[in-house]
Amino acid sequence: MELLEGIFSRRSVRSYRDEPVSAGDLHQILVAGSRAPSGLNNQPWRFVVIRSREVKDDLAELTRYRRIVSSAPLLIAVFIDRQAIYNEVKDHQGIGACIQNMLLAAHGLGLGAVWLGEILKSADEVRARLGVADVMELMAVLAIGHPAGPAGELTGRKPLDQLLLKEL
Amino acid sequence: MELLEGIFSRRSVRSYRDEPVSAGDLHQILVAGSRAPSGLNNQPWRFVVIRSREVKDDLAELTRYRRIVSSAPLLIAVFIDRQAIYNEVKDHQGIGACIQNMLLAAHGLGLGAVWLGEILKSADEVRARLGVADVMELMAVLAIGHPAGPAGELTGRKPLDQLLLKEL
Numbered sequence: 001m002e003l004l005e006g007i008f009s010r011r012s013v014r015s016y017r018d019e020p021v022s023a024g025d026l027h028q029i030l031v032a033g034s035r036a037p038s039g040l041n042n043q044p045w046r047f048v049v050i051r052s053r054e055v056k057d058d059l060a061e062l063t064r065y066r067r068i069v070s071s072a073p074l075l076i077a078v079f080i081d082r083q084a085i086y087n088e089v090k091d092h093q094g095i096g097a098c099i100q101n102m103l104l105a106a107h108g109l110g111l112g113a114v115w116l117g118e119i120l121k122s123a124d125e126v127r128a129r130l131g132v133a134d135v136m137e138l139m140a141v142l143a144i145g146h147p148a149g150p151a152g153e154l155t156g157r158k159p160l161d162q163l164l165l166k167e168l
Numbered sequence: 169m170e171l172l173e174g175i176f177s178r179r180s181v182r183s184y185r186d187e188p189v190s191a192g193d194l195h196q197i198l199v200a201g202s203r204a205p206s207g208l209n210n211q212p213w214r215f216v217v218i219r220s221r222e223v224k225d226d227l228a229e230l231t232r233y234r235r236i237v238s239s240a241p242l243l244i245a246v247f248i249d250r251q252a253i254y255n256e257v258k259d260h261q262g263i264g265a266c267i268q269n270m271l272l273a274a275h276g277l278g279l280g281a282v283w284l285g286e287i288l289k290s291a292d293e294v295r296a297r298l299g300v301a302d303v304m305e306l307m308a309v310l311a312i313g314h315p316a317g318p319a320g321e322l323t324g325r326k327p328l329d330q331l332l333l334k335e336l
Contacts, residue, residue: 003276006171007200007269030332032175034325036268039285041323049335079333090285092257093307096264100204101175103265104272108171117207117258132333139261155209157202164198165247165300167217 001108010104011152013112014068016145020051021074025109029076029144032105038094044084045098045139048130050075058129059141062122068114072143076102077126079136095139102142112147115140169276178272179320181280182236184313188219189242193277197244197312200273206262212252213266213307216298218243226297227309230290236282240311244270245294247304263307270310280315283308 001009030047038044050056051074060070069075078099085091099115106113119126123138169177198215206212218224219242228238237243246267253259267283274281287294291306 001171003169003171003174004196004200004273006174007203007273007276010203012205027328028172030328032172034328034331035175035178035322037180037271037283043326043331046331046333048333052336055336087285089260089307090288092260093264093267093285096261096266097268097271098264099261100265100268103205105172105175108175115205117255117261120258130334130336136333139257154203158211160195160198160202163202163211163214165214165216165304166298168220168223168298 006104006108009151010107011154012114013147013151014114014143015148016072016112017148019073019146021111021144025111026074028109029102029105033098033102036094036098036101039090040086042084042086042091044080044091045095046079046081046136048077048079048132050077055129059119059126062125063116063119065116065118068116068143069141073145076142076144077130078139078142079132080139082135082137099140099142106144110146111144113142113144115142174272174276177319178275179322180282181315181319182282182311183316184240184280185316187241187314189279189312193279194242196277197270197273201266201270204262204266204269207258208254210252210254210259212248212259213263214247214249214304216245216247216300218245223297227287227294230293231284231287233284233286236284236311237309241313244310244312245298246307246310247300248307250303250305267308267310274312278314279312281310281312283310
């Protein structure tokens with residue numbers, strides 16, 4: 001898949017076939033995340049990979065998106081290492097770049113993924129359930145799998161004339 | 169360029185040939201940014217495009233990276249519309265996803281780009297110089313142009329075993 005076409009055709013995918021994501025694909029997705037740029041190259045992102053039925057079901061209790069979390073073959077919980085932070089705003093931006101790389105990589109591999117943010121309301125419970133040190137703060141959970149159906153429509157996007165404030 | 173290969177081969181590019189970025193390429197880059205995902209699809213990103221010699225020189229005074237800002241054929245100042253914010257952390261992450269889409273799009277078009285964050289120390293001055301309403305907050309400046317030389321090495325990245333906290 002061509003890079004620009006991949007950026008334009010990526011969609012949030014919320015339904016998956018009952019088929020595991022290969023170890024090779026997972027590796028590519030994580031490496032893609034690790035290649036994001038970060039301020040001072042501090043690379044504050046950390047990952048927990050979840051395939052366990054039991055853990056997925058427990059996490060599903062902590063979000064409105066229970067069905068997505070319990071049915072996804074693969075979850076990647078993305079944390080920020082608070083010891084690595086140098087600037088909250090820039091580090092949160094960097095985490096977003098890391099997540100976008102992973103979403104695009106999944107798309108490029110023929111997988112579908114969705115970025116779950118609502119589960120941050122239960123960030124501490126998720127961290128505790130995953131047994132991660134409390135210096136790690138949950139930033140998002142990505143659900144990933146083989147898409148159950150054709151790609152949906154892109155959710156509405158503002159036209160450029162509403163985004164481009166001025167040209168100088 | 170293939171999507172995964174593009175993610176892996178992207179580098180920060182800080183030196184540019186004296187050649188403008190075409191209107192078509194700029195359009196593709198901005199559309200790529202606009203296709204990023206955002207929480208509640210709130211799309212809080214706004215852009216100011218800068219090609220003016222005078223404006224670039226003024227902005228160059230506001231950062232340590234003066235040479236990059238004054239020599240880049242194209243700058244894109246990325247703002248967040250504070251009226252659109254619903255969650256600071258998630259919105260800053262979304263801005264990062266938007267920026268990463270633009271950096272990747274530039275790379276896919278054969279251009280080089282770099283994400284400048286240090287200039288945020290002068291965010292208010294930049295906003296004032298660009299004549300943007302104070303409800304807009306500067307998030308980053310991207311410098312973009314045709315690379316002056318071959319791609320450099322990737323800055324060091326932590327190996328996955330330092331990033332992957334656990335697999336469950």
